[in-house]
Amino acid sequence: MAIGESGTQASFTQGALRSTSEAPPTHYILNIQQFSSLTKHNVERYESNEFEAGGYKWKLVIHPNGNKSKKAGEFVSVYLAMANTTSLAPGWEVYAAFKIFLLDQNNDIYLKLEDERTNGRRFHRLRTEWGFDQFMSLKEFGDSNNGYLLEDNCVFGAEVFVRKERSKGKTESLSLVKDAVSYKHTWRISNYSKVNADCENSNVFNVGDHKWKVQLYPNGKGGIGGYISLKLALAEPEKLPSGTKILAEFTLRMLDQLDTRHYYGKASYWFSASNPEWGWQRFITHGTFFQTNRGLMFKDVCCIEAEVAIHGEVTVFG
Numbered sequence: 001m002a003i004g005e006s007g008t009q010a011s012f013t014q015g016a017l018r019s020t021s022e023a024p025p026t027h028y029i030l031n032i033q034q035f036s037s038l039t040k041h042n043v044e045r046y047e048s049n050e051f052e053a054g055g056y057k058w059k060l061v062i063h064p065n066g067n068k069s070k071k072a073g074e075f076v077s078v079y080l081a082m083a084n085t086t087s088l089a090p091g092w093e094v095y096a097a098f099k100i101f102l103l104d105q106n107n108d109i110y111l112k113l114e115d116e117r118t119n120g121r122r123f124h125r126l127r128t129e130w131g132f133d134q135f136m137s138l139k140e141f142g143d144s145n146n147g148y149l150l151e152d153n154c155v156f157g158a159e160v161f162v163r164k165e166r167s168k169g170k171t172e173s174l175s176l177v178k179d180a181v182s183y184k185h186t187w188r189i190s191n192y193s194k195v196n197a198d199c200e201n202s203n204v205f206n207v208g209d210h211k212w213k214v215q216l217y218p219n220g221k222g223g224i225g226g227y228i229s230l231k232l233a234l235a236e237p238e239k240l241p242s243g244t245k246i247l248a249e250f251t252l253r254m255l256d257q258l259d260t261r262h263y264y265g266k267a268s269y270w271f272s273a274s275n276p277e278w279g280w281q282r283f284i285t286h287g288t289f290f291q292t293n294r295g296l297m298f299k300d301v302c303c304i305e306a307e308v309a310i311h312g313e314v315t316v317f318g
Contacts, residue, residue, distance in 0.1 A: 243316025
């Protein structure tokens, strides 16, 4: 068996090297008083303040009753997480070895758990957290004879050693929405007969963290004549990061103000900075639109409804 830094024998537990040390952790100490209050107030996950090690910012993450998503309900779960990753270069990767400490207050020595992979774990945009699902059983942790939890107080700590860092090539991330929620926006155009612009734009509305608008071409886009063109468009396509694409399912309706014979088109489209709009060049003929027995145009008012749901987004890093 390996020998720990303190000179005591070390053992392996669940892929982790377990040993003891008289020296306190180099980089961070977290003292939690009234530990049971975390459970009392249903705090399933506690994140410490940030600390710096190896040129990066980190934090300790503690699940006082175990990480439920890892089915570790009879344990204390403890992790090291990278913090403030938005400031890092695209495609970043950091390999870091780390040790998690817990003070035995009876003997004034620290229990240490460290990953058996001495070359470190790979932290990156899709995996910013590593640690121990079963850091310690709740039974062992709560036994006062062990000294880890005395008078409802405990002391955790961390050491982090960066082994390697790099930025890699481009990475594409596709995020799909399982149960997309539709958003409706109604645009009321008064005094339609006085509209003389080639293109009229609705007010901007928000769906899925992006801004949108409806575009209406009273005489058709590109001068096709005899038709109204209707499109859904990104309101600020120039602000999209390079490579970003948004999958939107949408319906554009001209509302019948006298009856329920609405006129509509439905489509799905990947919107992007280079393709910021989609719709119908020949959405409706002037003849149909101006029919007096329909309410698509009533008292010189036209009402258009946009129903939009975001089903996915592609982001490119690097």
